[in-house]
Amino acid sequence: MTAVDPCPPLAEARQTRGKTHSHADQPRPSRIGPALFSLLCLALSAPAGAEEAPLGSPVRLSGFATLGVVHGDGGLSLLRDLSQPDTFHDGWSGRADSLLGVQMDAALSGDLHATAQLVLKERADPGLEQSLEWAFLRYRPTDGLALRAGRLGLDLHLLSDYRNVGYAYLWQRPIPEFYGPLVVYHFDGVDATYARPLGAGVLQAKLYGGVTSPAVPMGEQTAEVEFDAFAGGSLSYETDLWRLRFGYGHGRIGPEVDALKPLQQRLRDPAIAAAWPEAAGYADDISAKGKRFDFYSLGLAYDDDVWQVQAELGYMDSGWQRMQPATSAYLSLGRHMGAVTPYVALAAIRSEGDPETVTPPGGPGLDELYDTLRAFYQGAAFDQRTLTLGLRWDLRRDVALKLQWDHSWVKADGAGLWGWDDSIPPTRDEQIDLLSASLNFVF
Amino acid sequence: MRRLPVLRLIALLTGMLAVPAHAELVVVVHPDNPVGELRREQVVDLYTGRGTKFPAGNAVILIDHAADSELRAAFYRGLVGKTVAQINAYWARLLFSGRASPPIVLPSVAAVLDAVRKNRDAIAYLDSRDLDGRVKVVFRLK
Numbered sequence: 001m002t003a004v005d006p007c008p009p010l011a012e013a014r015q016t017r018g019k020t021h022s023h024a025d026q027p028r029p030s031r032i033g034p035a036l037f038s039l040l041c042l043a044l045s046a047p048a049g050a051e052e053a054p055l056g057s058p059v060r061l062s063g064f065a066t067l068g069v070v071h072g073d074g075g076l077s078l079l080r081d082l083s084q085p086d087t088f089h090d091g092w093s094g095r096a097d098s099l100l101g102v103q104m105d106a107a108l109s110g111d112l113h114a115t116a117q118l119v120l121k122e123r124a125d126p127g128l129e130q131s132l133e134w135a136f137l138r139y140r141p142t143d144g145l146a147l148r149a150g151r152l153g154l155d156l157h158l159l160s161d162y163r164n165v166g167y168a169y170l171w172q173r174p175i176p177e178f179y180g181p182l183v184v185y186h187f188d189g190v191d192a193t194y195a196r197p198l199g200a201g202v203l204q205a206k207l208y209g210g211v212t213s214p215a216v217p218m219g220e221q222t223a224e225v226e227f228d229a230f231a232g233g234s235l236s237y238e239t240d241l242w243r244l245r246f247g248y249g250h251g252r253i254g255p256e257v258d259a260l261k262p263l264q265q266r267l268r269d270p271a272i273a274a275a276w277p278e279a280a281g282y283a284d285d286i287s288a289k290g291k292r293f294d295f296y297s298l299g300l301a302y303d304d305d306v307w308q309v310q311a312e313l314g315y316m317d318s319g320w321q322r323m324q325p326a327t328s329a330y331l332s333l334g335r336h337m338g339a340v341t342p343y344v345a346l347a348a349i350r351s352e353g354d355p356e357t358v359t360p361p362g363g364p365g366l367d368e369l370y371d372t373l374r375a376f377y378q379g380a381a382f383d384q385r386t387l388t389l390g391l392r393w394d395l396r397r398d399v400a401l402k403l404q405w406d407h408s409w410v411k412a413d414g415a416g417l418w419g420w421d422d423s424i425p426p427t428r429d430e431q432i433d434l435l436s437a438s439l440n441f442v443f
Numbered sequence: 444m445r446r447l448p449v450l451r452l453i454a455l456l457t458g459m460l461a462v463p464a465h466a467e468l469v470v471v472v473h474p475d476n477p478v479g480e481l482r483r484e485q486v487v488d489l490y491t492g493r494g495t496k497f498p499a500g501n502a503v504i505l506i507d508h509a510a511d512s513e514l515r516a517a518f519y520r521g522l523v524g525k526t527v528a529q530i531n532a533y534w535a536r537l538l539f540s541g542r543a544s545p546p547i548v549l550p551s552v553a554a555v556l557d558a559v560r561k562n563r564d565a566i567a568y569l570d571s572r573d574l575d576g577r578v579k580v581v582f583r584l585k
Contacts, residue, residue, distance in 0.1 A: 064539060105544055110502030110564070115541045134541050143496035146542075153540055161540040168535040195493060197484065202493050240487060240523040305524055339528065394528040397510045442535050 058107045066166040068097030068173075068402075068438030076410065076432055077419035080122075080173050082380070083183040085217045086419030087122050095122045097173055097438055101133070101164055113138040119164050124222045125215035133164070133186050146193045154184050155191075155206060155234060156249045158299035158312055166440035170308060170343050170392055172404040173436075175330045177347035177386060178312055180417040181323070182295075184251070187212035187230050201239030208232060212251075219375060221259040225288065228254030232295070241304050249295040253320065257288040263376070266369055275363025282358070286376055291320035308334035308341065323380040323416075324351040332388075339395070345388040351414060355381040371424050378425040383414020398442050406434040467571040468518055470582035473563045476501075481582045487522060489566060491533070492543030497564070506558055506567035507546035514552075518568050521584045 070093050072078055077088035080096050087095040099121035106114040117134040120126075136150030153161030160182065163174040189210015195202050209231035215224050232249030266272075267283035297314040311331045318325050327350055334343035355377040361370055390404030410418065410430045420426060470486055472478060478497050481489075488494030489503055496502050508515045510527070519530045534545040549555045552573050559565045559578045566581075574580065 060544070062538065064535065101539065103539060105538075107544070113544065117539065117541070136541065138541070140495055140502070142500070143494055148541070155540075162536045165535055165539045168532050168539065197488070200484070202488065238493070240491070240525075303525075303529065305520075305526060305529070336526070336529075397527060397531055400528075400532075442531070 060105045060107075061102065062105070063100070063102040063443050064165045064167055065100045065441045065443075066097055066438050067441075068166075068436060069094045070096050070172075070434055070436040072432055072434045074430055074432045075420060075422075075426060076415060076430055077421075078176070078432075078434055079180065079417060079419050080176070081180045081183060082417070083124055083185075083214055083216050084122050085124055088419065097166070097436065098122075099164055103134075108137075111140045113140075121164070123215070124217045125224070130215055144195045146195075147190070148192075149190045151186050151188050152191055152208065152210070153186055154212070154230070154249070155208065156182065156184075156232065156247050156295055157297045157314060158243070158245055158301060158310070161185075165442070166402070166438060167398075167400055167442045170310075170332065170334050170341060171345065171388065171390060172402050172438055175332070175345065175347045175386075175388075176417050177349040177382075177384065178314060178328050178330050181316065181326065181328075181349075181380070181382065183214040183216050183225075184212055184227070184230065185214070187227075189230075198237070199239075201237055201242070204234075204236045204238065206234045206236075218257075218259050218379070219372065223257050223259035225257055226254045227251045241302055243299070243301040245297075245299040247295070247297045247299070249293075251293045251295075253288045253291045255289060260286060260288060263372060267373070272361070272363070272366060272369075276361035276366055278359045279361070279369075282373055285321050285356070286373075288320050288322070291318075293318050293320070293323075306336055308332075308336065308343070321356060322376065324353050324355060326351045326382050328382075334392070339393060341392045341394075343388075343390050343392065345390075346386070347388070348385040349382045349417070351382045351416075354413060375424055378413060378416065380416040381414050382416045383411035384417065385409045400440045402436070402438050402440060404434075404436045406432075406436070408432045408434070468514070468521060468568055468584040469571045469574065469580045470566065470568045470584070471559055471574070471578040472566050472581050473559060474577065474579045475563055476579065476581075478581055483522075483582070486582050486584075490519075490522060490546070492537045492545070495543070497566075501564050504558075504562055504565040505546035506555055506565055507548050508552070508555060508568075509548060509550055514568070514570060518584065 070078060071091055072088065073091060077086045078096055087093040099119060101117060101119040103115065103117040108114060114137050115134055118131055119133045120131060123130060132151060134151055134153055136148045136152050138146055138148045140146050155161045159169060159174050159179060162168050163179055187210040189208065191206060191208035193204060193206045195204040211228055212230050213224050213226045215222050230251040234245060234247040236243065236245040264283040267279040272279055294317040297312055299312040301310040313329045316326050328348065330345060330347035332343060332345035334341045358370065358374050358377060386406050386408040388404060388406045390402060393401045395401050410432065412426055412428050415426050470481065477499050489505060516527050519525055519527060537543040538545055549558055552569065555567045555569065556578065559567050
């Protein structure tokens with residue numbers, strides 16, 4: 001009789017999402033699905049702007065793309081960040097930096113706005129659930145206050161929530177020493193931003209919180225790391241020329257990472273206990289369940305019509321043995337010369353302490369298990385520096401060409417930002433040269 | 444009495460020196476918009492996406508000229524000292540991080556004038572020579 005309304009209220013959809021999450025052991029339906037659906041329904045049912053003469057459509061489609069190729073020598077392969085699998089063949093990759101993003105923006109009223117963004121790129125899990133980067137409603141009740149709910153970009157460091165948009169920054173890719181370990185791009189939750197004028201600029205405070213499940217390659221597998229809490233905030237001051245920013249974020253992993261369970265089972269196997277008494281202890285030690293991360297960062301950027309300077313300092317505290325706490329920093333200097341901007345950058349990251357030294361098994365037939373375990377501990381240890389020289393050339397108002405050379409010094413026990421072919425991490429220091437070229441579009 | 448011709452000469456000279464490619468850039472709104480004058484910082488805030496409302500609380504409809512227009516280059520250089528490429532990269536960051544929406548781009552001066560006349564919450568910038576008395580000037584870019 002009555003037609004079923006295909007568009008349930010958003011609040012209901014969100015509740016469903018919350019319930020799904022609390023039963024983490026059930027098969028995981030797409031959490032974002034219902035919320036996104038409601039969002040689209042809202043967008044479609046929204047009255048066209050209440051203006052006397054609507055200026056075009058209230059829905060705007062836009063996008064960005066990078067077409068990039070990179071060549072590297074040596075035994076290590078560049079990973080744009082740790083959510084990316086190794087894409088190199090014979091020293092070349094056309095997939096490491098290439099990506100396509102499309103975004104839909106809908107002005108539902110003067111104060112209410114909906115945004116959804118889909119990014120197709122090389123990632124551990126290329127499915128829709130991971131590729132949907134944003135899907136949120138933004139509400140501005142008064143000037144200076146913005147409230148958002150849905151799937152939101154993680155705003156941890158200066159570039160965190162636009163690092164897919166090559167056109168919007170200077171280098172070939174976000175500095176790997178700083179952005180490489182950061183696998184979280186988005187979270188499902190809420191944020192609030194309050195901005196007020198101060199002196200010649202604007203002071204802005206932001207708080208956010210939610211849940212997120214990034215997928216990362218781990219050995220031969222893809223591990224989905226479920227953070228049952230990810231929250232933080234930032235304080236920034238921005239003028240026409242300067243951006244100063246302090247950011248803090250805290251994440252807590254919920255249930256055990258599924259990809260670890262087979263390894264843990266083998267380590268706990270009573271049959272190997274005699275030959276390798278330490279094994280069961282390692283099974284507990286590598287557990288991700290309930291482990292915490294804290295991120296701190298301080299960023300400074302300056303951009304006038306001659307100089308573009310940017311520097312960030314970051315510290316990541318980690319409670320999970322997979323990653324040791326690490327300090328990272330970079331400094332970048334660019335000079336605008338008409339449409340061409342040459343630049344130089346220096347970057348470094350160093351894990352604190354050494355990765356766990358695994359006691360070798362005393363019996364035969366356990367070498368492979370031993371290697372897997374060593375790779376686990378060393379796979380995310382970082383100790384490297386990079387010198388970068390490059391050039392950005394704004395060919396047109398919507399296309400930028402970038403050429404870049406990187407030289408990296410990578411310590412034997414700190415190659416965690418790279419992909420490698422062998423089952424165990426490199427055992428000696430490496431130096432790697434990368435040559436990259438890309439076209440970066442917005443449309 | 445003798446100083447008057449000198450003053451006139453100075454005025455004449457500075458007047459001549461000050462004639463730029465564009466007579467003057469002005470920021471305009473609908474005549475019924477209650478906003479009086481805007482300060483430079485307020486215009487900067489609106490055209491950098493940091494502010495989204497008029498002082499009275501109504502949400503602004505931000506209007507811009509075509510991406511390759513000389514007016515646009517002159518406006519952003521005069522207002523925030525940046526090139527169009529820098530402004531484009533800036534808006535790409537704001538748009539694709541979901542922070543703010545860039546201005547609505549209209550293809551011609553006539554279209555911009557028309558949009559401001561017809562939308563009470565619209566704001567735009569123009570060459571002062573294109574003013575026709577049916578929009579209200581709220582800021583002069585010097």
